[in-house]
Amino acid sequence: MKRKKFASLMPREALKRSKSAPTIVVIGPSTSGKSTLVYVLVNHRIIGFITVGIGDKSQTTIIPCNFAFDERIEKDEHFAMRIRIKDFSAKDVHIEILEQLAKLFASNELSTEDTLDSIDVEWFQNILEPKDAAYHLGKMEKQISIEDFKESIADVLCAIENAEPSFSERVKVKKKELAQQKVKISEIRRMVFEDIWGSISDDLLARYFKWLDYIGENITNNLNLLLGEDNSLGGIHDYSANEDDIFMYGGTILQTLFDPFEPFSLIVEDITLACRPRTEIITRSDENIPLRFCLRDTMGLTQIGMDSNSIKDALDIALNCSPDSILLLMNLEERDDVIAESCDAIAEKLSKATKLDVPVNVIFTKADRLIGNLVNKSNKETVVLKQDDYDATILGAIDNMEENIRGYLTKLPQKNGMWLSLRYLDEGIDPIQRALKNQGSDKFERFTPTGLYQNIDEIIRETQKRILPEGIETPLFVTAIDADAPAVEMKVEGKMISNIFNSIQNVLTEDNSVVNGYTITTKYTLSGRSVVAYYNKLQRGQGHTTRANVYGNFSINMKAMLNKILCNEIPDFLTLYESQVIGTVVDNLIDIELEHLVQEFDKNQHYKDLAFCDINPALISKWSDKQRNTQILHQAIRQYFSSSEKYYMVMDKVAFNLSYGNEQIRKIIDGVYQKPISYDQTMREMQDTFKKIFATQAFSAIIAKEIGDAMTDLINKMIILV
Template identity: 75%
Template sequence: MKRKEFARLSALEALKRSKSAPTIVVIGPSTSGKSTLIYALVNHRIIGFIKVGIGNKSQTTIIPCNFVFDERIEKDEHFAMHVRIKDFSVKDVHIEILEQLARLFTSNEMCAEDTLESIDENWFKSILEPEDASYHLGNIKDKISVDEFKESIADALDKIENIEPSFSERVKIKKKELTQQKVKISDIRKMVFEDIWETMETDLLGRYFNWLNTIGVQITNDLNNLLNSDRAIGDICEYSVNENEAFLYGGTILEKLFDPFQPFSLIIEDITLACRPRREIIDRSEERIPLRFCLRDTMGLTQIGMDSNSIKDALDIALNCSPDSILLLLNLEERDDVIAESCSAIEEKLSKASRLNVPVNVIFTKADRIIGNLINKADKDTVVIRQNNYDANILDAINMMENSIKQYLTRFSQDNLTWLSLRYLEESIDPIQLALKHHGSDRLVRFTPDGLYQNIDEMIRETQRRILPVGITTPLFVTAINADAPVIEMKLAGQLISNIFNLIKFNLTEDKATVNGYTITTKYALSGRSVVAYYNKLQRGQGHTTRANVYGNFSINMKRMLNNILSKEIRDFHTLFEVQAVSTVLDNLEATEVEHLVETFNKNQQYQELAFNNINPELVSGWSDKQRNTQILHRALRDYFSSIEKYNMVMDKVAFNLSYGNERIRKEIDKIYQKPISYDQTMREMQETYKNIFATQDFADIIAEEIGKAMTDLVNKMIINI
């Protein structure tokens, strides 16, 4: 069948409409092939500028990125980009400085002058490029003055050296307090140093924090200069990888933003990039529907290896993105026990994915390398591997590999699974392809791009199908009045369910068990590392549990707590529809478009009668066709939201927004986190701020707003705005 021609969009228009595209979150440990997958999907004109992080070093950008693919974008060389910024992550850098400075101070016998003399370019590298690669400042080292840093901390170090009781006396006291725990003397010294630093007068540390914040200013200035736009950072802009066009030149911008060693992760929340996909995947896709999907590349596993905890963290991060589907890549070259452990971890998370109706698709990668190793070990006349060795052993090698995969699958029940190469050679120089062709094996496709494109295409179709109501098999095409606004809007009238909101408020502010669960009650000081970890996980919808021996402990998951309370007080959507708190707004559609939607939803007239039950006929007789059709569609959507999966999807998204994602809540929490106060005080104030927010009427309004927005987002995933 000849492919249907679709109306063209600019990259900017495609990005603005991307919220309604099916979203697949891709996760995978280092070397699993995640970057290679992205390379195979982004069109050839764009990919050359973003492959800095692709290669053998397994280091990729630590900025989450949404790749929006839409075949309706007119030209391969055009792309649109939205760079979402955040406050400079000052405390991420400060904790590194504090710990390294404590070690240096104690190694210099608690002498301020010797400590300052020891601070050189070499020592400073540990600050600019921390061991855990949580950020990178090495590329702007020439713009960060070591001398100014030394001057900014000189008075503080002098204060610590001459404090009473002395530093050494404080170490002895702390050691005595910790006689029950086995704590190294170096750790005790570090704790004492941090305790003194964090209780120091503001005027002694003001110059230091000014120096620290100039790093954020420098990064922001560099980003402004890079984007080369008169618009403010955070605007959506359109670019071209060709020079001398009407659009700004974007090649250098892509190279810098996707360079893993640039410092921008400290001020960028995420990047959304809209472009055309490769022609090969367009040609394979559904002829009647434009190929459009969003691939979200999370930062969860970019720097570390494959293990059980990492896989669980990555799946948590992926599920907290409110995806429509998850793609997990696992490297077959890892040790058997590591892969088996990872598969067990997947099983633990599948129940949550199932509850949200989010399929987890697993692809085992690097099959070509495994097969090459197996053939190398097979009997042969010479150490040189020839084509006839591949021809003779290829099928046995594949069978051995598949048997290993079957063993892994005993650890978790998963139907959405396959294995691929992800490294593609021309057939004439690929011994695996030549051997499989010799045998006429249908496994040949797994070693060509067609194998990948076939799997991605099937994933996109299945993802879209899951979003649609029962009985509807393809997305609904409509033309909206305002292409940038939702086609259908769902609203929740909070005043009609104020009794429910009052119960939520009581649970969050008066129930002692709940309040003690998210506020800090321990009398011991909290570790700075724990506070930074908690805050970074909070931004991703995760909780954090500490198990410190010498610091105060806490176990807080704001999203999970809020989800539990929402689910307790709003048990289903039937409750909300029954009291007429939910409304369906179709102001963005002409009457003919509403009629078209109703014809699709109401093919068997099943909603015709239900829609007007208990409504005064006198009122209905005065309604326009659009009003009557709106009521029918409203009744159909009531059925759509009656499924437990849809309810779980909405509440999961709402819980994240109430914990951090909502702009008003995020600003309040960020404001506390950015204050130049101790980590312990920061954590206590942040959690008390939550309690204060929960007690306000504004919070009830936010709940209503977020439920309406989450329902709106879900409904609009069914629709393609043409």
């Protein structure tokens, strides 16, 4: 069938509407093929500019990225970008400086002069490029003056050197306190250094923090220069891969942003890139629906390890993105026990995915390399590997591999498993494809892009279908008055159920078992590394548990705590609907579009009967057609939310926004975190601030708005605006 012609969209329009597209979060251990997946989906005109961050090198860009694909973007070379900015992550850099400086100070016998003399280019490189690659400042070394740094800390080091009691005396006391823990003397010295640093006056520290903030200002200036005067940060802008075009040339911008050693991860929260996907996947998709989906890479194109803790952590991050489905890539070249252990870890997390109604699709990758190894190890006449060897052993090798995969899948309750090769060779030089064709096997497609495109297309279709109500097979086409706004909006009137919100607030601020669970009660100093780790996880909706021997400990998961309380106080949507606090607003639709939507939702008029049951006929007779249709749609949506598993998905999203994602809350918490105060003080004040936020009247309004917004987002994923 000939593909339907869809009205074209400018890239920025496609990006604005991408929120309503099915979202697939992709995760995968290092070398699993995650970068290659992006490569085969982004069209050929744009992919060349972002391959800086794609490949076999161990370090790739650490900025989370959303790829919004929409075939209605007419030209391959046109794309749009939105770069969301965050406050400069000064404390990420500061913790590195603090630790490295403590070592240097101790190794120079507590002498300020000798310590400053020891700060050279080689030492400073460890600050610019830390070993854990948490950030990258190496490319800015000419903009970050070592001499200015030394001048900014000179008085601080003098204060530490001349502190009373002395540094050495404090070390002796701390060593005695920790005698039972058998702590290394280097660790004790670092603790003492950080303790004294934290007690130094703001006036002495001001110059250092000004130097540190100057790094953030430079990064921001560099990004502004890269984008140009007309493209403000945070906005959506159109670009072209061609230098002479109606849009600004964006090739250099893409190359720079995806350069793994640029410093922008310290100020960029995430990037969204909207472009046309490759033609090969468009031709495979439903010819009556425009191909549109969002692929989210939670950690940019960085790597996670192939171990159970890393896999669980990655799945946790993926689930916290409120995805419609998750795509997990697993490298078949890994050892059998490592893959099996990873599958056990996946199974542990799948219970949460099932509750949220989020399918996890597993693709086992690098099949070509595994099969090549199996063929190479088979009985051969010579040590030279020939095409005849592939012909003779290829089917057995694949059977062997598939048997192993079936074993892995028995560990998973969801059997959404597939194997593919993500390295594609021309048939003429690929002995695997030639052998499979010689044997008459159709599995040769697994070693061509067709196999991947077919699998991705199936995942996209299934993802979209799972969002739709029962009886509706495809998204509904609607023309809205404002194409940038939701077609249907859900609003929760919080004042009408103030008793529920008051109960939530009471638990969060008066129940000591809850309050003591998220505020810091330990008298011991907290580790700076623990505070940074907690904050970074908070931004991703995760909790953090410390197991320190010499520092104070805490175990806090703000999102999980809020989710539990929300579900206890609002156990289902029926509670809200029966209180008549959820409104369905269709002000963005003209009458005929609303009528079309109602006809699609209520083909057998079941919801019409429910909508007007027990309502005074005298009232209905005075209603306009739009009012009647609004009531029918309201009833259909009520049934959708009341009878589906979407309740948990909505509450999960609301819990994240109440813990960090909401703009008002995020701004307040970030403000506390960015203060030039000690890490211990930062953590205590940050968690106390949460309690203050929960106690405000504004928090009740935030809860109501977040529930309505989460419901709105879900409903509009059923609709394609034209």
